[in-house]
Amino acid sequence: MGLDEDSLDYHASDPPGKIEISTTKPTNTQRDLSLAYSPGVAAPCRHIDADPEDAFKYTAKGNMVGVVSNGSAVLGLGDIGAQASKPVMEGKGVLFKRFADIDVFDVELDRESADDIIESVAAMEPTFGGINLEDIKAPECFEIETRLREEMDIPVFHDDQHGTAIISGAALLNAAEIAGKDLEDLEVVFSGAGASAIASAKFYVSLGVQRENITMCDSSGIITEDRDVNEFKAEFASPEGEGGDLADAMEGADVFVGLSVGGIVSQEMVQSMADNPIVFAMANPDPEIGYEEAKAARDDTVIMATGRSDYPNQVNNVLGFPFIFRGALDVRATDINEEMKVACAEALADLAKQDVPDAVVKAYGDQPLQFGPEYIIPKPLDPRVLFEVAPTIAEAAIDSGVARRDLDLEEYREELEARLGKSREMMRIVLNKAKSDPKRVALGEGDDEKMIRAAYQMAEEGIAEPVLIGDHDTIDGVVSGLGLDFDPEIVDPDEGDHEEYAERLYELRQRKGITRSEAESLVKRDPNYLGSTMVEAGDADALLTGLTHHYPSALKPPLQVVGTAPDADYVAGVYMLTFKNRVIFCADTTVNQDPDADVLAEVAEHTADLARRFNVDPRVAMLSYSNFGSVDNEGTRKPRDAARMLRDDDDVAFPVDGEMQADSAVVEDILEGTYEFSDLDAPANVLIFPNLEAGNIGYKLLQRLGGADAIGPMLVGMGEPVHVLQRGDEVKDIVNLAAVAVVDAQQNGD
Structure with missing residues (x-):
């Protein structure tokens, strides 16, 4: 099947087209409907009548753009008219929503003269927060945009004119620099x-x-x-x-x-x-x-x-218009002026000089993406464009006097990141905590390119003070090859004798079968032992490792050297799963194969503490295939006993219940309607699985089929902050776990 046939099937599949309207408020009850329409809707109407600016407060206007065309100059198709241009305008709406979370009504006008189009669009100002003119032929397009900008008090932007100008302008800035x-x-x-x-x-x-x-x-x-x-x-x-x-x-x-x-x-x-x-x-x-x-x-x-x-x-114009409108809408700009366009081009040019996330590289076939003649502008699928460009646009609007609303730009960046997913919102909490007091983080496998790029980001963003453990020459070569402005601290196992670390390892393990010579050899050839000993000796505050090792082999050295915390007998692996409107912590997913009730209870306490680091008040459910004694056997008694132990402990300051099935734990109607006696007053956000098999299967199903973003695995219960990466983790995963480790270290120091 050819491209044309594929496209026709794509557009015709039910429902036809590419966009729909969805509600953003509950509409399940009669009261919901009375608030949404009559009689409740009268109240916001009266407020807007008294103060038109309240339209931004009580309606979707502030996030609504009209994509307007008469179809007279559709790219590659010419003058095909308003009706035939509708698939293109719907497509433009898809891009607005996909890249900047902006809602769109596409408006196809069966009008030819500039005067008719201007009159029609100007009359729609109460509906929209901005107007994107599209595929209108020259020279009429110049007059239409100019007059609408004069007549309307919302941004009007003809993307066919300015989109290419701005994106190619960004490319020109970098191309001229490269060409000298x-x-x-x-x-x-x-x-x-x-x-x-x-x-x-x-x-x-x-x-x-x-x-x-x-x-x-x-x-x-x-x-x-x-x-x-x-x-x-x-x-x-x-x-x-x-x-x-x-x-x-x-x-x-x-x-x-x-x-x-x-x-x-x-x-x-x-x-x-x-x-x-x-x-x-x-x-x-x-x-x-x-x-x-x-x-x-x-x-x-x-x-x-x-x-x-x-x-x-x-x-590609998609690098511009969604983010220009995002910034303009969020400060309620009256115009998109030259200062805002220049700011966009400069921000895009600067972003092309930054290290490119692994996810973007993978999206483009793993081709190298590094600032130079073959990479002078960011890729359209780079998610950083939103929170790099939109704040720049907002700032330019404020500085040039066309904004009706001021913003705290740092808070605004965080709001924009949250639009990309709940995981970014949650990680921003920990990243900000890490930046407040960065700690030294040792990175095993420090000569791996991902580790080096992650170390660069940690240092650049002020998250941590990275220490790369690896071959000095290799690390220097990678840093130079990547063009990173970065002089990292390096601990090379082959440089220096590291005698104090070997001696400490020998002291710790001499009665566990390790000789002095073996200790010297382990410190010299295994960065996990060297890094663990550095942390144990206080020369590093945390350790990250495991990028190129199997999880058990990477975990063994930290367990042997650092061990568990004074108040812990066990460690566990936790994943934070983020959905659109909720967060769930899942444990144990990586360590304990068949825990008893004591282990389950301790894992629950550690996981609840971890949730609090993300500013989440924990509500713990001990999971099983039984609901509150509906099945009684050895397997169901373990989570039941663990829940009882926690409830009986006066030092436990979080609600916990179980044993309970997963849907009973997370579905409010089941929890409140069937099990109103439960100690959980709301759905659980910490799920303790009965064994490693269930935990690993459960979190992966939630991630892959439930559409959750997964952050982890985060180790809890260690004596010092140590986290073991999964093989093949991306740079962002390393940076995220480094931030968690820094926050761990901050708490250890309190």
Whole structure:
């Protein structure tokens, strides 16, 4: 089946289209409905009538954008009319929601004249917090946007003009830096003189390109002052007598910007450009010159960008409009001005210089993504764009005077991260605690690239003071190869004798079968023993390891050297699972195979303490396949006895009950309706599984089928902060566990 057939099936599958309206408030009871509509709805109506600004408080206006088109210039399809453009506008709504959690109504207007469109859109101002104009042909689009911005008191943004301008502008900032050229000295040639080309040329001037250094060509060649063109093209007309064709314009140019048609640039034209040329061939679906052809045309560096996703440096408008509107809506901006657009480009350019998350690398086929000629702008699926760009937009709106609402930008970043999932919201709590008092975290397997990148992030964000255990030369080579501005502390087992650690290991294990020579050998060849001994000796506050080891083998050295806490006899592995509106801690998922009641009770206490570090008040359920004695055997008695032991302990300060089935523990209707006698006054958020098999199966099913994000495994019960990673964990997992370890160490020091 071809792409067209796949797309038709995709759009036609029930329900047709790509978007729907869903409710955000309860509608289950008669009271719910009376609040949602009559008679309760009268109260917010009266408040808005008294103060129109209350519309942002009592309605969805503040998160609602209208995507408006008449279908007169749909990319790749031309003037197909309003009705036929609806799939495109629905698609735009999908992107708004997917990337910035913005709700959209798509509005297709069967109108042709600029006056009719302006009148129609302006009349919808009470409905929307912002207007995204889309696929409206030039030159009408210029007049429509300009007049609507003047008439309306909400942001109006024509993405076809400014989206490409902003994203390619970000690429230009980085490309010029890599090529060693100053913006003010760049000679820039445009192929194409439509809405996006003219807007891009204007924007490049805002970035620092000199107006006189821009040459614009249309299908008739270089636009000059003696040609009869519209007022928008005339703004970039070259002096009379400096005419010629595109090939003439490109000779000696530093930058080519293609927003025209495919295949019109030859290798000879690229060869005629200045040293280390910048080529943005953005015609879709076929660029003005192919990626391979442009690269092969020169022996020096050709910095190339296209509009295609199958080549490096895709100029994709989705990097801009969702996040621009997100920032604008959240400060209730009246406009999206030049300061906000420049701020967006600069933020995107800066983000491209940062280390790229593993999830983004995997999404793009594990291809290397590192700042340089092949990576000058972030990838569209990079989740960091939201909380890097939107706050920059909000700040620019505030500073330039178009915001009606002020924000604490640090708190705002955290709010944005929460939009990406509950796990980010929960981890932000721990990350902030870690930043308040960073601790030394030893990283076993410190010469692994992921560990090094994680160490860089820890240091960069002020989460921890990382200590990499590994080969010094290897670590230096990776740091240099990744281009990290980072001088990490390194403990190389082969450098120095580490005699004090070997001696300490011998003291701890001499009656457990380890000789002095074996202790020296273990410290020298096994970073887990070296790191564990560093923590035990107080030379590091915490240890992370296990990235390239099986879990049991990575856990063995810390257990032997660090051991359990003074008030603990057992350790356990805990996963925090985050859903859209709830958090659950699952234990034990990694350590104890067949715990008795004493172990289950202790694991519950440790896990409850862990929940509190995430600012969660624990409610503990001891799980089984039995509900409160419905089955009585040795297996069901263990969780029942553990719950009783905890309830009888005056030092236990959290509600606990069991044995109980999983649905009884987490479903409020079952808990309150059937088991109203339970000591749990709300669904449990700490689930203690009866054995390792059940715990491991349970958390993985919740993660994979329940759509939960999993953070962990977090070890509880250790004498010092030690966490064992899962093999293949990503950099973000390492950083998250490092933050948990730092908070552990902070509490140990209190």
